[in-house]
Amino acid sequence: MELPRLQPLYETYKDQGFNVVVVDGKADTERAVKFIEKHGLTYTALENGEADAEVVNSIFGVSGYPTSFLIDRDGRVMYSHLGFEAGDEEHLAEEIESLL
Amino acid sequence: MKKMLVAAGLLVLLGLMGACSQGPQEDAVGPVKQAWADFREAYGEVETAEEKMPLIEAFMVEHPNTGYAGRLASAVAYYQGEELDDPAGAYGLLADTLAKNTDPEARYQIGTAMFPLAMELGEPMDLGSIAEELAATRALDFNEMIDVADLALEHEQWEIGAAYAEAALDKATPEAFLADYPDDDFTAEEAAAKAERRQVMSLANLGWALWNLEQPGEAMAAFERAAPLKTVNYVGAADTPIDYYHGKAKLAAGESIKAMELLIPSAIMGSDDEAMAALREAYAMKKGSEEGFDEWMWSERQALAKTVDTFTLADYEGNTHDFSALADGKVTLLAFWFPT
Numbered sequence: 552m553e554l555p556r557l558q559p560l561y562e563t564y565k566d567q568g569f570n571v572v573v574v575d576g577k578a579d580t581e582r583a584v585k586f587i588e589k590h591g592l593t594y595t596a597l598e599n600g601e602a603d604a605e606v607v608n609s610i611f612g613v614s615g616y617p618t619s620f621l622i623d624r625d626g627r628v629m630y631s632h633l634g635f636e637a638g639d640e641e642h643l644a645e646e647i648e649s650l651l
Numbered sequence: 652m653k654k655m656l657v658a659a660g661l662l663v664l665l666g667l668m669g670a671c672s673q674g675p676q677e678d679a680v681g682p683v684k685q686a687w688a689d690f691r692e693a694y695g696e697v698e699t700a701e702e703k704m705p706l707i708e709a710f711m712v713e714h715p716n717t718g719y720a721g722r723l724a725s726a727v728a729y730y731q732g733e734e735l736d737d738p739a740g741a742y743g744l745l746a747d748t749l750a751k752n753t754d755p756e757a758r759y760q761i762g763t764a765m766f767p768l769a770m771e772l773g774e775p776m777d778l779g780s781i782a783e784e785l786a787a788t789r790a791l792d793f794n795e796m797i798d799v800a801d802l803a804l805e806h807e808q809w810e811i812g813a814a815y816a817e818a819a820l821d822k823a824t825p826e827a828f829l830a831d832y833p834d835d836d837f838t839a840e841e842a843a844a845k846a847e848r849r850q851v852m853s854l855a856n857l858g859w860a861l862w863n864l865e866q867p868g869e870a871m872a873a874f875e876r877a878a879p880l881k882t883v884n885y886v887g888a889a890d891t892p893i894d895y896y897h898g899k900a901k902l903a904a905g906e907s908i909k910a911m912e913l914l915i916p917s918a919i920m921g922s923d924d925e926a927m928a929a930l931r932e933a934y935a936m937k938k939g940s941e942e943g944f945d946e947w948m949w950s951e952r953q954a955l956a957k958t959v960d961t962f963t964l965a966d967y968e969g970n971t972h973d974f975s976a977l978a979d980g981k982v983t984l985l986a987f988w989f990p991t
Contacts (some may be wrong), residue, residue: 597965600965620986
């Protein structure tokens with residue numbers, strides 16, 4: 552997962568009311584913390600829960616990683632995306648701008 | 652399809668993490684193993700494709716007839732072929748390595764990584780024989796069968812696609828799933844769900860292959876059999892290509908309304924470019940032209956968008972966060988990932 556690719560998007564749009572929240576679906580705390588520190592990621596990073604607190608699959612039906620959902624200011628999910636390849640940032644930036 | 656790129660990305664990671672079995676040429680303690688350890692150490696220090704590829708190429712050129720060369724094949728296709736946009740260079744390195752490699756496991760890894768590049772460059776390549784070489788030494792597992800079917804369909808090799816999709820369907824049972832993961836502890840319910848997903852993946856591929864082999868009745872029967880078993884994500888987009896292939900077949904059959912119904916979730920809410928292209932075509936078939944497509948698509952999206960459920964999870968410092976508070980009044984990207 553090229554999670555660091557989200558950092559420039561976050562920095563570009565955060566002052567206009569854009570937020571990024573990432574959830575580690577496998578709750579691999581040690582690796583996740585190292586990765587986040589190494590890449591200087593500053594947006595909110597959460598860890599999936601277990602049993603009744605599990606959200607990735609039980610709420611969002613995510614079966615592949617990375618999967619992203621873009622949510623508008625009214626809390627409506629407008630878009631989902633599987634994968635995050637080179638070049639996806641441009642498409643995502645267009646989607647973000649259309650909702651801001 | 653993009654889903655395949657994602658799969659390729661995961662293979663790159665899995666290969667380098669050493670999840671694969673050792674090939675026969677990999678001496679347990681000798682210089683090749685030491686060279687691999689040295690490579691891994693150097694590789695761990697670099698981040699970009701420009702930095703990674705010289706290390707990968709040097710190792711593969713030096714040790715082409717090893718299982719390790721197989722593990723690196725998907726990294727070559729991804730980093731050199733895609734990230735550095737040099738498919739010819741990636742193909743050349745993989746073809747040279749394949750010619751010098753005698754291990755069926757590694758040859759399968761190299762061959763499946765090389766096949767899309769060969770097709771892109773118009774180079775002849777027999778995907779079926781690469782898979783058969785490995786199948787002659789051991790039974791292929793479900794993922795290998797479905798990977799071959801996916802690759803074949805992606806490049807319009809319908810007979811191979813149909814054969815491997817059918818073989819994959821035989822492995823779409825709870826028992827076969829558990830046999831592929833003997834070290835994992837799945838419940839009966841989980842195994843049944845995984846088996847259903849396997850059925851959908853196999854039947855989607857089989858249906859699309861049969862459609863293109865001009866067996867429309869059998870193709871539609873496969874799609875209809877898969878449809879009730881499919882799973883979708885939060886916004887209704889299927890996590891397998893079932894709706895895309897079914898929709899494309901309906902489009903080709905001239906059933907534009909049914910095609911649109913099948914394609915809308917993946918295209919509009921799932922941001923699948925290929926489904927979107929097919930949806931645009933179906934729209935034009937129904938309306939007589941593409942005029943008004945973008946406006947219609949936007950209104951469909953508004954109608955299909957659902958309000959996000961909130962949840963509470965902890966960050967790495969132990970603080971709990973309510974998602975609705977984080978997203979309140981903001982445009983929010985919620986991304987699910989795992990660290991590698």
